[in-house]
Amino acid sequence: MRVQLQNDPSAQIFSEQLLDIGNGKIELQPNTQCIKLPDSFCTVVQDKNELIQSIFPDIQNNYLNHEWLSQRAILAAKNVDVDEINFQIQQLLPDNPGMPPHNLRLKIGSPIILLRNLNPPQFCNGTRLVIKKITGNILEATILAGKFKGKVVLLPRIPMIPSDSTIPFKRLQFPIRFAFAMSINKSQGQTMSICGLDLENPCFSHGQLYVACSRVGKPSNLFVLAKDRLTKNIVHRLVLN
Known part of the structure; x- marks a missing residue:
């Protein structure tokens, strides 16, 4: 597992919490049928702007650094959120004019x-x-x-x-x-140093939340946008048996 590569003592706890998410062992809240992300599991942000700033700080000066860029991304369950975040970040790059989001307006360094x-x-x-x-x-x-x-x-x-x-x-x-942002499904198999997770639209298929959270190896590198730390965790027990 990725967490075994980390020297952070919190990584072991993080790995156990990840397995609980993957196995559907975190108790559902009775009113919402959501799980509450553990306090030590991640850093919760309040909105998309804070999420972007947490994952891509000072992007105007860093976006041409390929090593910096390769280590980070924001994940979302739905493509509509991916497109919105990509469009918002693209506007932060130097000399980038406004554009409708349905156009692929490329820029060197993107x-x-x-x-x-x-x-x-x-x-x-x-x-x-x-x-x-x-x-x-x-x-x-x-x-x-x-x-x-x-x-x-x-x-x-x-x-x-x-x-x-x-x-x-x-x-x-x-x-x-x-x-800059990608769907959770597209992120499978990729390892990141810093990962953001937009859960305003929650995960909707088996194992998605586990896949998203396991892209990093320790809790200090995971930033999540989820109101009151609540989100859906879809786990089909029959698949695990």
Whole structure:
């Protein structure tokens, strides 16, 4: 487990609390059917601005530091929250004009996450990168973490066909999205030094809360936005048996 790599004495308690969340052993509050996050488990923040400042302090001066950028992210259960946080952080970068959130307006130094397998195992769905150069049909980017960390790669526009549209159509686009924030599902397999968790919209599937909280190894590096420390923890006992 990640916590075994830490020298912080609180890591052992954190690991036990994580297992209780994963196994559904934390008692549900009778009125809300939510769990209450333990006092020593994380730092609870009051709003999205405080969450962003906790995970990305002084981002205007730090965003070009790839090592700093690769160690942190904000997770959320729903893509609507991911998009909102990414848009808000993107506005903090220097010389970044206002933009509607449905447009992918890229900027050198922005972290991105790959949404398709282009060249496994180097270039897979979920790979985090940072943009180095932008042209009309090609992005030059640096891989942020993993075995191929630091490698410079080229990202082409590729044909994509939406599966949920009643009218079939195809468009060429970059298979990426911003990665200051990402969905909890996309974060699986990634390790971070600092992690934020937006639970204004709570987790909705089995094990999501455990996955999100276990991206870091000690409680001082986990920042959570959850009113009164209450949140949903979906655990299907049959899956664990």
